[in-house]
Every structure is written in structure tokens, then in C-alpha cells.
Amino acid sequence: MSTDGRSTDASAGFDVGSANFVRLVTRADGDALAASGLVARALAERGTPFQLTVGRTVAERTHRSQAVADESAAGRDLTLVVGAVDADVPRLDTTDRPATLAAVDLVRVLDVDPDPVLALAGLVAAGVDPGAGESEWILETAQERGLVEQRPGVAVPTRDPVDGITHSTRLCAPWSGDPDAVRETLESADVPVDSVTDLDGDDQRAIGSLVALDAVGTDEATATAAESVERVLRPYATPDGPFETVGGYADVLEASARTEPGTGAAFAMGHGAREPTLDAWREHGRNAHDALSAASTGRYDGLFVVGVDDGPVETVARIAAAYRSPEPAALAVGNGEVGLVTRARDSIAATVERIARDLADATLDSSEAGDGSEPTVEYDVGRRRGYLRYDGSLDDSTVIETVRGVL
Structure with a gap:
């Protein structure tokens, strides 16, 4: 070995x-x-x-x-x-x-x-x-x-580029989550999307170029979009x-x-x-892109906030941080959950723990039950990301101010 x-x-x-x-x-x-x-x-x-x-x-x-x-x-x-x-x-x-x-x-x-x-x-x-x-x-x-070989194109899990690009959460462009729009975009470059087994190197290069241009060309794209989409191009095929x-x-x-x-x-x-795993991926990608496209946004010093009605907050925050946030951290807020993603390289574990404690205090202060029970705020931490689940009675403004006070 x-x-x-x-x-x-x-x-x-x-x-x-x-x-x-x-x-x-x-x-x-x-x-x-x-x-x-x-x-x-x-x-x-x-x-x-x-x-x-x-x-x-x-x-x-x-x-x-x-x-x-x-x-x-x-x-x-x-x-x-x-x-x-x-x-x-x-x-x-x-x-x-x-x-x-x-x-x-x-x-x-x-x-x-x-x-x-x-x-x-x-x-x-x-x-x-x-x-x-x-x-x-x-x-x-x-x-x-x-087992791997680098090739032109885009890093997606499926051979069908329409399926892969539509549902990828590593991409963000005007067509994300919309298979008809992706198909139309690829067909405009004469990519044979109905004969995916015939895709050659030139087709893959065309796909990569279109994806890159659309990811950075939209008005909502930030300077980090170019770096983010670059990491998805010229993938390692398996x-x-x-x-x-x-x-x-x-x-x-x-x-x-x-x-x-x-x-x-x-x-x-x-x-x-x-197949069940791919089905979960497709559903997740659709929900994340739908939530982001319908979200309200707000910009603060060091923090970009995305208000989500329904969707996977961590993934929405990750996409926003990569393609939409002009600030170094993105926060997705919705339905008693928040996802926090930072582009900084250091761990944010202590930051997320502090936010959890402060949200618990805010929940206690806003509680009208008076039953003496302790507020429940659960959290998770990963590399440059955090997730929190809390009492839905807290309004979004309180959550945002709490996060801003810790960052």
C-alpha cells in the first residue's frame, strides 16, 4: 500500500x-x-x-x-x-x-x-x-x-448536460433550475442535447464557455462569480x-x-x-434555485442577507456567497432556520456557537409563555459554514441583528 x-x-x-x-x-x-x-x-x-x-x-x-x-x-x-x-x-x-x-x-x-x-x-x-x-x-x-481524467466542460453528475446544469448547486445563472431555459441555451450553440452520447471535446468546450459567460454576465453576479464558476470548469471525469x-x-x-x-x-x-440519490439531488437543486430567485436580499457591512420563504437555507447561502454576495459572508434566513457561509478561510465554529447563545437569549427575551422552559436553539458547524434552527417566533430582523452583532 x-x-x-x-x-x-x-x-x-x-x-x-x-x-x-x-x-x-x-x-x-x-x-x-x-x-x-x-x-x-x-x-x-x-x-x-x-x-x-x-x-x-x-x-x-x-x-x-x-x-x-x-x-x-x-x-x-x-x-x-x-x-x-x-x-x-x-x-x-x-x-x-x-x-x-x-x-x-x-x-x-x-x-x-x-x-x-x-x-x-x-x-x-x-x-x-x-x-x-x-x-x-x-x-x-x-x-x-x-479513475479520473480531466476534460473540457462542466462538473455535473449526469451525462445529460441539461439535467446536470439545471440542478447543479455549484452553478448560478439566469437558467438555473429551469431545464427549458438550459436546453434553449445549449441548443443556441448547436450542442446536440438530444444525443448526449455523441458529445465530443468541442461540444464540452462550448458548454463550458456558455456556462461561464452566463454565470458572470448577469447583473446580479458579483466579482466572486468568475472564481466560483472557474472551479466548476474543466472537471475531472470519472x-x-x-x-x-x-x-x-x-x-x-x-x-x-x-x-x-x-x-x-x-x-x-x-x-x-x-437513482434515489440523484432524485434527491434534483429536488434539492430545484428548491435551492427557486428559493434564491424568489428571495428578498439586503446588504450590510460584511453581510449579505437572503430572505427565503421556503428552501434549503445552507445551500441558498452557499450559492449566494459564491455568486451573489458582494460581502464576505452570506446569510439565508427562513422559517426558523438560517444558513451562514463565509468566504474566509478560517473556522467559524466559535462564531456560530456565539450566535446560537445570543439567539437563545433573544428567544427568552421575546417569549410570552412564562413557563420557565429554556429556549431551544440548535446549530451545526462545518468548514466556513454554519446552520441554526430556532424558535420560529423570532422575527427575521432580530435574527439578522443578532448575527451582525457577532460577525
Whole structure:
């Protein structure tokens, strides 16, 4: 087995190799799903029984991990968490490094060869370009094995470019979410959208050029749109992979983590379910683009706010931060949830925790029940992103001012 790349004791503080049973409790995003899938596949190869569950918030993961840890304290069972947790249990990842990299380290410690395509998809979901930094050896391994090859075009999961471009949450242009508009745009460049098996390099280049021009050419596009769309062009295709490109794979992982985490986890573990996972991705993409196109917006010093009536707030915030926000942070607010995404490179975990505490205080101040119960604000943190779920009685202006007061 190759020993290139980062060499660390990935299992410091816990011993996966000697566990009789491993319970994985994971965060609900593409990076964490990929990491959990890598570990689960390694456990299956070693014949170690395991269970994988997804916790949407820190509180959910804490509750699940504490419950199973208490049950197995006397035995050789192990509970391993991917994502922030308020419990004294082993955690695979850290706040400043993708979970996928930690999982790759652990899998290699277990003397199992990690799937480089799944690892690359997890890293892209975490915001890391394929081959960047510690992932260089992973990309080289995939290329040496013929698992990936760079080509012209756009990073989408499906062979049909209309389907892929319409539902991608890594793109944002006037046609996003509208298959008829995407088809018309591609047909205007003589791309044979009805014969997708015949697409050649020139067709893919035409698709990439059209997508890039439309993503940066709209009045709503910001200076960061060019950088964002550039990361989706000239993708790494996966000839024998479950999806057409690494970037498309990442998009599917992110979408399924938000909408169908059980299905997404099963797919990451290698249990098939490709079509249900794609269906979840399509629904997620439609909802995100519909919500963003219908949203109200507001600009503050350092913060761009998107008011969402109904939609996946984290994904809306991510798209807005990439293509629509003139400020370094984007906040999507709607129906008792907020998604916060920053373009800064440092962790925002402490920021999100502080916002959660302040929102809890604001909920308590605004409560008229007077029953003495503590307000409930749940949150989650990932790399440069946060999610909060709170009492819907708080008005949006209070939420926005609370976030502004912490940023």
C-alpha cells in the first residue's frame, strides 16, 4: 500500500482496529458523508460490524453518541463522531481540516486502500480543489489508476448536460433550475442535447464557455462569480465512477446529506441507491434555485442577507456567497432556520456557537409563555459554514441583528 501523502496517527485517542462494533455518528454534509463512507467501507472490508447514523445538529449528534457510548462503555464497542459534538467521545475530524482527509488517514492506518474517487468528491464538497494541498497524492493515485481524467466542460453528475446544469448547486445563472431555459441555451450553440452520447471535446468546450459567460454576465453576479464558476470548469471525469465527474459526485453528496441523509449515507457506503440519490439531488437543486430567485436580499457591512420563504437555507447561502454576495459572508434566513457561509478561510465554529447563545437569549427575551422552559436553539458547524434552527417566533430582523452583532 502507498505511503505517500500525510502520515499521522489517525487513530490517536481511539482504537478502531480492535473494536468489536463501531457506531459512526456523522454530520449532514458532503464532506462528512464521504468520510463516513470511507471508514464504513474499510470496516466492512475488515469484517468489523458497524452502524452509521446522521445527526443534523451538534445536539443531535451529542445525544446519539452519548446514548450509544453509555450502552457500550463496558465492552469493546466504539462510538466515533464526524463533526462537532458536545460529548467526551472520540471525534474523527477537526474544525480546521476536512473530515475526508482524516478518514483517509484512518483507513490507511487500518491497512485498507481508500476509494480515491469518493475521497476526491468529499474534498470538493469541503471546498478543496482536487489535488490541492494534502490531496495531491489522492489525485495522482486516481489518475495513475485511470479513475479520473480531466476534460473540457462542466462538473455535473449526469451525462445529460441539461439535467446536470439545471440542478447543479455549484452553478448560478439566469437558467438555473429551469431545464427549458438550459436546453434553449445549449441548443443556441448547436450542442446536440438530444444525443448526449455523441458529445465530443468541442461540444464540452462550448458548454463550458456558455456556462461561464452566463454565470458572470448577469447583473446580479458579483466579482466572486468568475472564481466560483472557474472551479466548476474543466472537471475531472470519472469513466467508471457512479457519476460523470468528481465535482458532480460532490454536489450529489451535499444534496443528499441535506434532503435524504439515509440514502446518501447508504450510497457513500457503497450500497447502490444511485437513482434515489440523484432524485434527491434534483429536488434539492430545484428548491435551492427557486428559493434564491424568489428571495428578498439586503446588504450590510460584511453581510449579505437572503430572505427565503421556503428552501434549503445552507445551500441558498452557499450559492449566494459564491455568486451573489458582494460581502464576505452570506446569510439565508427562513422559517426558523438560517444558513451562514463565509468566504474566509478560517473556522467559524466559535462564531456560530456565539450566535446560537445570543439567539437563545433573544428567544427568552421575546417569549410570552412564562413557563420557565429554556429556549431551544440548535446549530451545526462545518468548514466556513454554519446552520441554526430556532424558535420560529423570532422575527427575521432580530435574527439578522443578532448575527451582525457577532460577525
